[in-house]
Ligand SMILES: Nc1ncnc2c1ncn2[C@@H]1O[C@H](COP(=O)(O)OP(=O)(O)O)[C@@H](O)[C@H]1O
């Protein structure tokens with residue numbers, strides 16, 4: 001399988017976010033939900049945004065690709081050397097289609113119920129890569145193998161006939177068909193059981209090793225963050241409280257909130273044992 005080329009900016013950064021603020025309108029007023037968040041993710045690295053529900057994680061993920069709906073956004077996002085908020089519509093769509101892939105929480109809901117997996121894979125692959133159907137079939141089969149799915153088991157099936165873990169693997173094929181620069185995974189394993197979660201996470205890390213994409217991984221679960229992330233950004237009520245390498249965060253958390261998160265995870269681990 002082909003590996004992506006190495007073009008990214010001079011500092012090796014695939015995505016650079018500077019002072020990102022997001023406002024939504026409620027009761028005729030703009031309400032600030034994300035406040036001057038900045039970070040950088042390099043090729044092959046994973047930054048995890050860790051925070052409780054409602055803290056603004058998904059808004060950040062969407063705003064990076066200029067997909068936050070009915071929002072006012074300020075700050076700067078550079079992806080693959082392009083300033084996302086300065087792009088005209090066609091260039092923006094091209095950037096999303098060719099370089100950014102999302103993986104969401106509920107894999108079954110992301111697939112169309114009335115089309116077979118094979119049909120949907122081909123639709124997405126041909127649209128995103130420009131392959132004709134013959135090349136698309138070859139690419140799909142190759143990628144299905146990479147994510148550990150037997151083509152004959154899934155190709156003619158409908159989404160409801162597959163498990164949540166299998167659906168998530170199908171979505172991984174759709175996400176990876178373009179060899180993305182950036183994968184944005186928003187709580188990708190929150191709706192699957194613990195065994196499936198660990199298999200999907202280790203698959204994701206293997207695939208990152210191979211494809212060398214930068215990953216923004218979103219979770220509320222510190223143990224998941226510890227497994228996947230090179231660096232962790234702790235988000236609370238729209239602010240990035242701290243951003244450190246995973247190891248540093250565990251060894252020397254800088255905020256009380258991070259200390260509480262670590263201590264709660266340790267207490268849970270002890271209780272469960
Ligand atoms: N499209 C929207 N319009 C208005 N408010 C929104 C919208 N999307 C999210 N919010 C609000 O913004 C805040 C952050 O939400 P979100 O980014 O989904 O947080 P998280 O992903 O951390 O759970 C929440 O208070 C949520 O209700």
Ligand SMILES: [Mg+2]
Nearest residue numbers: 057058059186
């Ligand atoms: Mg969310």
